[in-house]
Amino acid sequence: MAKELVSLHFLPPQFHIPRLPLRPKPPQNPIFPRRRNRTSSNDDGVPSNEVKTIAKFKSRHNYIRVIEVSRRSDHPLAGSRLLLLDTPGNIHSISFLLKTLTDSYFDVFATLPPIIPPGSIGVLGFGAGSTARLILELYPPEYTIHGWEIDPSVIDVGREFFSLSKLERDHKDRIFINIGDALDASVRTGFSGILVDLFSEGSVIKELQDPNVWRGLKSRLRKRGRIMVNVGGRCVEAEDSERDGDLVMVETLKAMSQVFGDKLFVLTLGSGDDSSVALTGDLPDLDAWKKSLPVRELRSFVDMWKPFTEFTLS
Structure with a gap:
């Protein structure tokens, strides 16, 4: 490389x-x-x-x-x-270099473990390992990371420039990286949680606007498992000008709502100019969720979730 x-x-x-x-x-x-x-x-x-x-x-x-x-x-x-x-x-x-949190939507992803059963967490769209690093460094060994990335060069870059090799050495029994189509991801015991961050050509991939894809991902969850998704937003710049970030986000959420019904919640960062994150399942007890988070900086996200039925573009 x-x-x-x-x-x-x-x-x-x-x-x-x-x-x-x-x-x-x-x-x-x-x-x-x-x-x-x-x-x-x-x-x-x-x-x-x-x-x-x-x-x-x-x-x-x-x-x-x-x-x-x-x-x-x-x-x-x-x-x-x-x-x-x-x-x-x-x-x-x-x-x-000097801090763990990223001040970005990756930190929202790091709030997932306390509201799912211990077990395997699928990271679909692994990148250089930002999500994996947060979870492995903040949470106990009961949570393992199973990442999928379609581009082996991205994993090479992660190992060479983002300390991914060190992360793999330090947590060798907790992190497993797969090269291939993330939509085929599965583990034998089922996922406790799935984190979805799938983009291509600067846009949320088209498959995520298909309810059948969400049905497939839902079927790979354990009981009480959840999915958290970076659904993008207007700050996302696509190579195809017709793939407007807001419109793609809404179509993705609509596809999810056909599968998860009223058990779908949305969190938008910033004042509407930033990405939104979606969460499936019943809304957890918010006070208990806050208390279970390992660092206080993550607690600010807990109160930001709204039902998709109340979601509007600003």
């Missing part, structure tokens, strides 16, 4: 990083991801001298870039390393 890496010789004066669903911020200082039609000088561009490109190459499935944002940057991503995929450069993994 190393032979495929290409240095980036030129960056524009402002290096923009799309698809950045951040955790809620105080209303007086909101942070929003940049979209293509945003031209204000107050957008979330990062000066090029504060961004370092570590890897840039094309694989069979993706246009892959790995970048670092300087710790000196005055930006929410300061000190982070990012995996960007697809031509628009949507973020598919994020890690910080």
